[in-house]
Amino acid sequence: VPAPVAGFRFAALEAGIKKRGGLDLGLLLADAPVTAAAVLTRNRVRAAPVQLTAERIRAGRARAVLVNAGCANAATGRPGLAAARATTAALARVLGAPEEQVLPASTGVIGALLPAEKILPRVAELVAAARPEGLDAFSRAILTTDRGPKLAEAVARVGARTARVVGVAKGAGMIHPDMATTLAFVVTDAAIAAAPLRSALRAATDATFNALTVDGDTSTNDTLVCMASGRAGNAAIRGPGPAYRAFVAALTAVLEALGKQIVADGEGAEHLVTVEVVGARSAAEARAAARAVATSNLVKTALFGKDPNWGRILGAAGRSGARFDPERVALRIGGVPIVRRGVGLGPDAEARAHEVMRRPEYEITLDLGAGRAAARYLTCDLGHGYVSCNADYRS
Amino acid sequence: VPAPVAGFRFAALEAGIKKRGGLDLGLLLADAPVTAAAVLTRNRVRAAPVQLTAERIRAGRARAVLVNAGCANAATGRPGLAAARATTAALARVLGAPEEQVLPASTGVIGALLPAEKILPRVAELVAAARPEGLDAFSRAILTTDRGPKLAEAVARVGARTARVVGVAKGAGMIHPDMATTLAFVVTDAAIAAAPLRSALRAATDATFNALTVDGDTSTNDTLVCMASGRAGNAAIRGPGPAYRAFVAALTAVLEALGKQIVADGEGAEHLVTVEVVGARSAAEARAAARAVATSNLVKTALFGKDPNWGRILGAAGRSGARFDPERVALRIGGVPIVRRGVGLGPDAEARAHEVMRRPEYEITLDLGAGRAAARYLTCDLGHGYVSCNADYRS
Numbered sequence: 001v002p003a004p005v006a007g008f009r010f011a012a013l014e015a016g017i018k019k020r021g022g023l024d025l026g027l028l029l030a031d032a033p034v035t036a037a038a039v040l041t042r043n044r045v046r047a048a049p050v051q052l053t054a055e056r057i058r059a060g061r062a063r064a065v066l067v068n069a070g071c072a073n074a075a076t077g078r079p080g081l082a083a084a085r086a087t088t089a090a091l092a093r094v095l096g097a098p099e100e101q102v103l104p105a106s107t108g109v110i111g112a113l114l115p116a117e118k119i120l121p122r123v124a125e126l127v128a129a130a131r132p133e134g135l136d137a138f139s140r141a142i143l144t145t146d147r148g149p150k151l152a153e154a155v156a157r158v159g160a161r162t163a164r165v166v167g168v169a170k171g172a173g174m175i176h177p178d179m180a181t182t183l184a185f186v187v188t189d190a191a192i193a194a195a196p197l198r199s200a201l202r203a204a205t206d207a208t209f210n211a212l213t214v215d216g217d218t219s220t221n222d223t224l225v226c227m228a229s230g231r232a233g234n235a236a237i238r239g240p241g242p243a244y245r246a247f248v249a250a251l252t253a254v255l256e257a258l259g260k261q262i263v264a265d266g267e268g269a270e271h272l273v274t275v276e277v278v279g280a281r282s283a284a285e286a287r288a289a290a291r292a293v294a295t296s297n298l299v300k301t302a303l304f305g306k307d308p309n310w311g312r313i314l315g316a317a318g319r320s321g322a323r324f325d326p327e328r329v330a331l332r333i334g335g336v337p338i339v340r341r342g343v344g345l346g347p348d349a350e351a352r353a354h355e356v357m358r359r360p361e362y363e364i365t366l367d368l369g370a371g372r373a374a375a376r377y378l379t380c381d382l383g384h385g386y387v388s389c390n391a392d393y394r395s
Numbered sequence: 396v397p398a399p400v401a402g403f404r405f406a407a408l409e410a411g412i413k414k415r416g417g418l419d420l421g422l423l424l425a426d427a428p429v430t431a432a433a434v435l436t437r438n439r440v441r442a443a444p445v446q447l448t449a450e451r452i453r454a455g456r457a458r459a460v461l462v463n464a465g466c467a468n469a470a471t472g473r474p475g476l477a478a479a480r481a482t483t484a485a486l487a488r489v490l491g492a493p494e495e496q497v498l499p500a501s502t503g504v505i506g507a508l509l510p511a512e513k514i515l516p517r518v519a520e521l522v523a524a525a526r527p528e529g530l531d532a533f534s535r536a537i538l539t540t541d542r543g544p545k546l547a548e549a550v551a552r553v554g555a556r557t558a559r560v561v562g563v564a565k566g567a568g569m570i571h572p573d574m575a576t577t578l579a580f581v582v583t584d585a586a587i588a589a590a591p592l593r594s595a596l597r598a599a600t601d602a603t604f605n606a607l608t609v610d611g612d613t614s615t616n617d618t619l620v621c622m623a624s625g626r627a628g629n630a631a632i633r634g635p636g637p638a639y640r641a642f643v644a645a646l647t648a649v650l651e652a653l654g655k656q657i658v659a660d661g662e663g664a665e666h667l668v669t670v671e672v673v674g675a676r677s678a679a680e681a682r683a684a685a686r687a688v689a690t691s692n693l694v695k696t697a698l699f700g701k702d703p704n705w706g707r708i709l710g711a712a713g714r715s716g717a718r719f720d721p722e723r724v725a726l727r728i729g730g731v732p733i734v735r736r737g738v739g740l741g742p743d744a745e746a747r748a749h750e751v752m753r754r755p756e757y758e759i760t761l762d763l764g765a766g767r768a769a770a771r772y773l774t775c776d777l778g779h780g781y782v783s784c785n786a787d788y789r790s
Contacts, residue, residue, distance in 0.1 A: 314615070
């Protein structure tokens with residue numbers, strides 16, 4: 001667990017929201033109002049907490065995040081919004097802060113109304129329990145089908161000071177690009193204004209959370225909040241420059257590490273696979289091809305079976321819209337060449353690729369032979385664990 | 396098995412192409428050259444037989460289709476094209492027909508070269524065996540992972556005569572819209588010119604094969620060929636009118652029945668589910684929403700688990716691009732209302748929906764409450780059978 005970040009405290013407790021019990025209510029608390037930014041789901045069906053957070057984050061300042069697992073409070077209509085308002089208002093009262101500075105976040109089953117009555121009586125206790133060392137408990141309180149907590153940290157040289165960036169996430173299913181995907185919270189002691197924090201978060205998200213997939217679905221609750229206390233003492237970052245770039249790099253590193261942990265934890269997944277497409281005619285085509293391969297169920301079941309079924313990989317790329325000549329394509333699995341000029345290299349190559357595919361982590365490199373653009377996509381295998389996990393989720 | 400169609404004969408034999416043995420080489424033979432049309436995969440990676448068939452079908456006339464299972468002859472470069480040319484040329488010689496009137500089709504593992512040496516010595520025997528009653532054997536020779544043959548028939552009143560339309564298909568995986576999907580062959584004794592036959596086939600495909608999904612992937616080999624002998628004796632259909640409409644209706648009925656059999660046979664599938672979206676703002680949005688729901692792995696695993704997890708259905712529709720107000724959405728599963736005005740109707744409704752979901756076939760109706768457009772999509776559940784089938788396919 002990363003060391004505390006100056007200006008932030010965490011707490012967690014068991015409020016009885018998760019059916020199976022365990023920590024399910026978490027608090028991320030800044031000592032004072034701080035700069036904040038968020039990336040939220042673009043799904044048209046947005047949970048009540050996402051609707052409230054979208055409103056409240058516009059000011060670029062926040063004091064706390066109140067998060068629960070076990071109930072998504074999505075598709076719950078006005079009662080859902082009322083419950084999110086009531087619980088965050090109660091927390092605001094205890095803190096003596098404006099309601100607008102408290103952001104709600106929820107994860108769990110869609111359609112169940114947030115049980116405000118289980119949360120309201122515990123809010124004061126939660127605030128009292130908040131400590132700089134509370135991240136470990138917090139990281140566990142936000143989990144649902146995850147196999148374990150996800151944490152990452154990085155440092156950035158900002159002017160004459162060193163800033164720390166620490167992130168925590170939950171997520172194993174419903175992970176897909178172009179949505180914020182998952183719940184994730186990042187705190188930093190860097191001093192940075194709201195507008196550059198927002199653009200830094202966008203840039204870091206595009207390169208990481210928006211280029212990974214578990215099952216192609218997206219959630220009604222995806223929320224990524226970043227809060228900056230300014231306690232590192234650097235001259236506040238107000239726009240482009242070395243400090244901004246260093247901060248984006250650190251933020252990207254944290255989100256990338258969290259993203260890898262999420263995909264590796266893909267419900268029931270056994271292999272973390274990076275799909276790299278090179279030789280594409282444009283970045284957009286490289287991304288389209290990488291995405292088609294990374295999201296193909298036929299490819300993903302072959303990864304599960306450790307089957308170097310390169311025909312499925314070529315087939316997925318072939319329907320992606322990327323322009324290429326199939327007779328110029330080359331493919332490597334974990335560095336083992338398996339296709340050259342569109343033709344398979346035979347059983348020996350496949351046997352060596354099969355060995356590579358036993359590893360928990362490896363790379364597939366598809367060279368379209370059509371240009372110079374490249375893109376990467378993180379994915380995982382689709383096996384019996386995924387089916388069991390998702391078929392039994394609510395029963 | 397449908398009765399013979401005047402003007403056509405079929406044959407099948409075991410040529411040793413399928414690893415596991417069994418019938419794997421089929422012949423569809425017209426007594427004389429007939430009108431023909433085809434719909435082929437739009438995947439950029441096209442198997443050798445698809446490339447040849449695309450060239451040869453342009454003339455709108457064909458005498459025979461030579462089809463094999465067990466080897467897709469895809470991504471096999473020039474040797475693959477040479478093998479497809481050699482085998483169809485051999486058949487043309489036996490028939491005394493021009494090469495261009497023999498269409499090749501292959502299905503099976505990608506990357507394996509067609510073993511022409513196993514086919515060439517058997518061609519004369521295949522022609523000699525062709526009989527009007529040979530459809531049953533032919534229907535089994537084209538199968539790969541299918542649980543059984545797929546056959547369908549319909550009749551059309553064309554002028555003063557009745558024409559028959561008989562179709563045969565293979566396919567259980569790699570089934571997805573906007574591609575011809577699967578191997579399918581349709582024969583009819585209707586008299587129809589090449590241009591209207593082509594447009595009829597397009598229209599019938601859009602309404603059927605292009606609105607069903609098993610796993611969202613598409614094949615390098617998808618081929619649908621329709622041949623018309625004219626033996627019904629009707630005045631040849633040359634353009635729009637009652638006879639054309641009747642023929643399109645019969646062709647659509649045949650493709651719809653084959654499509655249902657394909658989805659029901661979706662590798663390891665246990666439930667055939669029609670996703671109907673109504674109340675959309677446009678037909679395109681209705682189709683996008685139906686497609687997003689039908690292809691969502693989270694929805695499909697819930698179908699496998701008989702879990703009326705309506706949150707996943709709403710979530711999938713929410714990311715489809717269709718415009719709607721989540722608070723006006725209604726959902727029924729097999730006729731059981733489960734969501735009204737965006738809010739779940741509770742445990743009793745879910746228990747009743749769960750009962751419906753035990754059935755081998757049912758319907759999900761999502762009303763977006765935003766307009767008057769509707770669309771349907773056929774899908775199936777995603778369970779352990781799918782994973783086993785696709786992870787072990789080549790091993």
